[in-house]
Amino acid sequence: MESGRTLSQRDLALAHLRGTGMARLSELMAQGITAATVSRLEREGAIVRLTRGLYQLPDVPLDANHTLAEASKLVPKGVVCLTSALAFHGLTDQIPPKVWMAIGLKEWRPKLAYPAIRFARFSEDRLADDVERHVIDGVSVPIFGVARTVADLFRYRRTVGVNVALEGLRESLRQRRTQPAEIARQAVKAKVWKIMEPYVTALTSDA
Numbered sequence: 001m002e003s004g005r006t007l008s009q010r011d012l013a014l015a016h017l018r019g020t021g022m023a024r025l026s027e028l029m030a031q032g033i034t035a036a037t038v039s040r041l042e043r044e045g046a047i048v049r050l051t052r053g054l055y056q057l058p059d060v061p062l063d064a065n066h067t068l069a070e071a072s073k074l075v076p077k078g079v080v081c082l083t084s085a086l087a088f089h090g091l092t093d094q095i096p097p098k099v100w101m102a103i104g105l106k107e108w109r110p111k112l113a114y115p116a117i118r119f120a121r122f123s124e125d126r127l128a129d130d131v132e133r134h135v136i137d138g139v140s141v142p143i144f145g146v147a148r149t150v151a152d153l154f155r156y157r158r159t160v161g162v163n164v165a166l167e168g169l170r171e172s173l174r175q176r177r178t179q180p181a182e183i184a185r186q187a188v189k190a191k192v193w194k195i196m197e198p199y200v201t202a203l204t205s206d207a
Helices: 002-020 025-030 035-044 066-074 082-088 146-155 162-174 180-189 193-204
Strands: 022-024 048-051 054-056 099-104 117-122 131-136 139-144
Touching: 002 022, 002 025, 002 035, 022 025, 022 066, 025 035, 025 054, 048 066, 054 066, 066 099, 066 131, 066 139, 082 099, 082 139, 082 146, 082 162, 139 146, 146 162, 146 180, 146 193, 162 180, 162 193, 180 193
Parallel strands: 099 117
Antiparallel strands: 022 054, 048 054, 131 139
């Protein structure tokens, strides 16, 4: 009877991972799968542990943005932001060494060995503004939109660098990924429009 129940849990775990791409231990346990079953599947090589408490099937082709999916699963209330969002949108050649995640002002900041994550705090209304959902390796990942990302880069320019912020603004306009009016709207919300206005004007004056 025990082996039959274990087999049922095994099938359930594998089916859940096939459907979701990756899952936290808490999510698997919520499906009725015990921690012992998960450990057994890991020892057998039927699943792999990406980091503490996060699992996926072995030999799964990984998206180039796989770490964003991992970060999103580990910080479920977070939103991919700043240079990580800029890179996802294809507006910079830089590969951020850490995943930037936006979290609430009072949200607990987890300490993770992997993947490397940096956090930026936003009010609840800003955390919910201009959020897009993109499926990466089966995970629905929240990522700030282009205009929002550009405005935030100027807000955090002392941290990410002015050149990165300018690159994001320039490329978003050159590639027509957003409109100047939308950038201005987000810049006003981020309280950086006075700083951004001369750059936006210069980059759109010849358009």
